[in-house]
Amino acid sequence: xKKKFLSLLLVTAMVAVGVMGxxxxxxxxxxxxxxxxxxxxxxxxxxxxxxxxxxTKKSVTLKxxxxxxxxxxxxxxxxxxxxxxxxxxxxxxxIDVEALDEEAYKTKFKAYAMNGMPDVVSIWGQPAFLDEVxxxxxxxxxxEADYADYGFRVExxxxxxKDGKLYGLPRNTDVMLFYYNQKxxxxxxxxxxxxxxxLLALADKINGAGITPVAMDGGDxxxxxxxxxxxxxxxxxxxRQIISNAVASGDFTDPAFEKATQILADSxxxxxxxxxxxxxxxxxxxxxxxxxxxxMFYMGSWESSMALNADIPEEIRSNIxxxxxxxVSGGVGTKTDIAAWYGGGYGVSESSDxxxxxxxxxxxxxxxxxxxxxxxxxxxxxxxxxxxxxxTGSETELQLQVLGFVNNASSVSGTPINDCGPSAFKATxxxxxxxxxxxxxxxxxxxxxxxxxxx
Numbered sequence: 001x002k003k004k005f006l007s008l009l010l011v012t013a014m015v016a017v018g019v020m021g022x023x024x025x026x027x028x029x030x031x032x033x034x035x036x037x038x039x040x041x042x043x044x045x046x047x048x049x050x051x052x053x054x055x056t057k058k059s060v061t062l063k064x065x066x067x068x069x070x071x072x073x074x075x076x077x078x079x080x081x082x083x084x085x086x087x088x089x090x091x092x093x094x095i096d097v098e099a100l101d102e103e104a105y106k107t108k109f110k111a112y113a114m115n116g117m118p119d120v121v122s123i124w125g126q127p128a129f130l131d132e133v134x135x136x137x138x139x140x141x142x143x144e145a146d147y148a149d150y151g152f153r154v155e156x157x158x159x160x161x162k163d164g165k166l167y168g169l170p171r172n173t174d175v176m177l178f179y180y181n182q183k184x185x186x187x188x189x190x191x192x193x194x195x196x197x198x199l200l201a202l203a204d205k206i207n208g209a210g211i212t213p214v215a216m217d218g219g220d221x222x223x224x225x226x227x228x229x230x231x232x233x234x235x236x237x238x239x240r241q242i243i244s245n246a247v248a249s250g251d252f253t254d255p256a257f258e259k260a261t262q263i264l265a266d267s268x269x270x271x272x273x274x275x276x277x278x279x280x281x282x283x284x285x286x287x288x289x290x291x292x293x294x295x296m297f298y299m300g301s302w303e304s305s306m307a308l309n310a311d312i313p314e315e316i317r318s319n320i321x322x323x324x325x326x327x328v329s330g331g332v333g334t335k336t337d338i339a340a341w342y343g344g345g346y347g348v349s350e351s352s353d354x355x356x357x358x359x360x361x362x363x364x365x366x367x368x369x370x371x372x373x374x375x376x377x378x379x380x381x382x383x384x385x386x387x388x389x390x391x392t393g394s395e396t397e398l399q400l401q402v403l404g405f406v407n408n409a410s411s412v413s414g415t416p417i418n419d420c421g422p423s424a425f426k427a428t429x430x431x432x433x434x435x436x437x438x439x440x441x442x443x444x445x446x447x448x449x450x451x452x453x454x455x
Contacts, residue, residue: 125159221430225418
């Protein structure tokens with residue numbers, strides 16, 4: 001009964017809540033090249049029951065460029081598992097993987113866009129990344145009708161389209177979270193904060209115990225930009241139109257921007273984050289939390305696989321829980337207005353010499369018993385497809401919490417602010433948010449600079 005009830009919740013909630021942005025089992029007949037597959041050797045298929053027929057298939061090597069360098073845990077493990085299964089089922093195919101962390105990935109992606117893209121690539125369905133990619137014509141068009149029965153959430157494909165045409169598929173439903181160490185909280189008599197003032201008061205207590213309150217990846221910039229979005233949701237509720245108008249006009253004088261930015265700067269000054277947060281990266285922040293040096297870690301639901309990661313001490317991983325951004329005094333956003341969106345996914349290179357096979361592999365990845373099933377089983381959060389059939393009733397407490405946040409959401413933020421504008425805006429906000437948070441740039445200067453980058 002528990003499994004059936006939770007499954008119904010998942011289906012109902014994700015149909016009701018569209019996580020929007022800012023504003024063929026094989027291949028598509030119009031976008032394939034029948035004679036350009038590279039031939040290295042041949043593989044015999046002796047699948048005939050009589051053994052009288054032998055089909056010869058051309059050997060194909062696909063290159064997959066991924067932003068998931070950890071192949072033993074989380075989404076990287078899921079991706080590699082599917083690759084291994086595909087190669088086993090298609091012995092004429094070899095898949096070479098190049099995997100880099102996100103920032104290095106995006107830098108090299110630009111180089112590939114100019115010099116020739118790998119066959120299958122990680123992409124993000126957000127304007128700051130995808131608009132320029134599609135304008136450059138480096139991604140192959142996909143046939144949307146092919147995915148009618150793939151169980152994609154309502155509106156999840158919209159961020160991967162241009163002029164009504166589909167160029168990629170989303171992988172995740174992302175929710176921004178404060179992960180916390182439940183045992184540490186219990187042992188010290190700390191409680192999960194309901195308001196932002198509660199969070200800052202809790203930070204004082206945690207600092208007093210010689211522990212970092214919140215591990216923050218400030219070196220990469222984008223987590224703090226999402227933090228800004230998260231605060232704006234609590235200040236204003238649905239802030240998508242405010243952000244869209246500001247990006248379009250270059251005018252960030254709306255009071256919601258000033259208030260959210262000031263709260264971020266005041267929080268850093270009050271010691272909410274670790275010393276040196278503004279120059280420390282993703283791995284450093286996560287290690288602080290998973291080693292017990294920080295009580296909390298601000299990151300997305302894609303890291304909910306920490307609860308199943310055997311590399312993390314059992315006492316910590318079994319006690320990882322989460323909460324969403326607390327409400328802000330004077331704000332109209334409620335506890336159930338959350339920062340959530342459809343995250344990264346995959347596309348196929350328009351210039352691929354093996355486009356047929358690349359699209360075939362892409363479609364294989366998105367069969368509902370692949371990415372969705374393995375993602376849920378490995379605790380990597382929620383996919384952009386219906387996962388209700390894969391719930392077992394033995395999910396981790398963390399998985400059920402994330403599910404509950406989405407099920408109970410009264411509104412969602414859509415695409416984070418840093419991804420709602422042109423690439424120059426993204427670069428500016430992600431670099432200068434470090435300066436405004438540490439006090440070396442005023443709030444007014446920060447807002448003026450990001451506005452100028454939109455023009």
